[in-house]
Amino acid sequence: MTRPEIPAYLHTPIYNRAIKARIDRGAFKNDVIVITGSASIELMKQKEFFPGRRGKGKDYIMLPLSFSEYVELIEKIKVFRGEIEEIDENFLRNGIYKEKLKVAFQKYIETGGFPLPIIDFFQYGKISFSTFKTYLDWLRGDWLKAGKNEKYMKEVISYIIRARGTPISWNNIASETSINSPNTARSYVETLESTFAAKILYFLSQKVDYKKNKKIHFTDPLFYYVFSNYCRESIDREAMIEGMAASIISRKCPVYYWRNSTEVDIICNKKEKIGFEITWGIKKWKKPRIIKKAYLLNRDNIHVYLASI
Structure with a gap:
């Protein structure tokens, strides 16, 4: 035996x-x-x-639930999801769940994909103060172990929230905070990215340009709420949804952005450049020639598209 x-x-x-x-x-x-x-x-x-x-x-890497994972595990909706190249087919298939996905998306915006806020929301209808504190304490602990000053980090986060997803430079951050040094500002943002709390989108044309302004998003709705309370800054809802979309798409491919006379909020850089533009209002947008294929995600379809990834 x-x-x-x-x-x-x-x-x-x-x-x-x-x-x-x-x-x-x-x-x-x-x-x-x-x-x-x-x-x-x-x-x-x-x-x-x-x-x-x-x-x-x-x-x-155990990331918070994406929206498609959320609707399968929490809402028990068996959606069709897969790679970016399959998004058209999956979008059509998931159309039968459009109204259910819309309701689920509103919940997801309130909780994000982390377990504790999801449990709070279904038990109490809101996220508790203790849950906010738990996640903030976790992030603070990581910052301190990385040798970062909490006061400086708070200023950096506050500036990122105020930027509302517009492209910014390390110089912008340094001049708008007490840090002063662009290299130090960069290290603080990269620390946020290393803890999976932020995502940096660099400019992409024919190649990646790391010197140009970059977009900085938080990766989950929960982080927007945690950082908003922490810094006493108001949240721009469209910027939050753009950041959430960028984070979800980044699980499938490297993500960047492009801007000239027009803009592409998110570019998925695989064999072909695929663009995603996020809008929460009435917006005219024309696909630039730099991308092969483009999707306009708005309040009427974004929940179906993100459920398809």
Whole structure:
């Protein structure tokens, strides 16, 4: 009779040293190792200490629920979803759920894709103060572990909210905050991106231009509410929805933006450039030649499109 396998738990503050030495000795050749911790930045950084020692597995980043995941898990609507190239077909198929998806989208805008606010909303009809505090404390902890000053970070977040999704530069952020240095401003925004709280969209023409102004979005509606309360800034609803759409699309492809005499809010850069323009009002928009295909997402169809991704 073979002995049943019992999971072992190892608690160590400097896990990479403890794990790496044992991997080199072959101690874990038949094991699956799950490493967790409270600081996402450190976890992502320290995986670089294991070149050639991580087996044949894939990296899975546990992000908040996308809208299509939300409607399947929470609303129990089995939507057709897939890659960006399949969006036309899936959009037509999901048309039968249009009204249900519209109702679900309004809920998703209120909660985002994190578990605690979803539970709060269905139990109390709103997100509790303790939930806001939980997520803010988590982010603060990551900032501090990354060596960032909380006062400066608060100023940076406040400026991003006020920018309302318009392209800005590191110089803009530096001049509008106490930071003064563009390089330091950049490091603060990149820290937000490293914690998966923000997404930077760089300018894309024939190639990516990292020097031009960039769009900075928060990745989930919850972050807009948390940061709005934290900084005492009002939320621009259209900017929030654009950021949410950019975050969802970025799970399928690298995302950028383009602007000249007209603008493309989000460009999915795969074999062909596919553009998405977000509008919450009456807007005339013409597809620029830089993109092969374009979608205009508005209040009448955005819930069906995002459910199809």
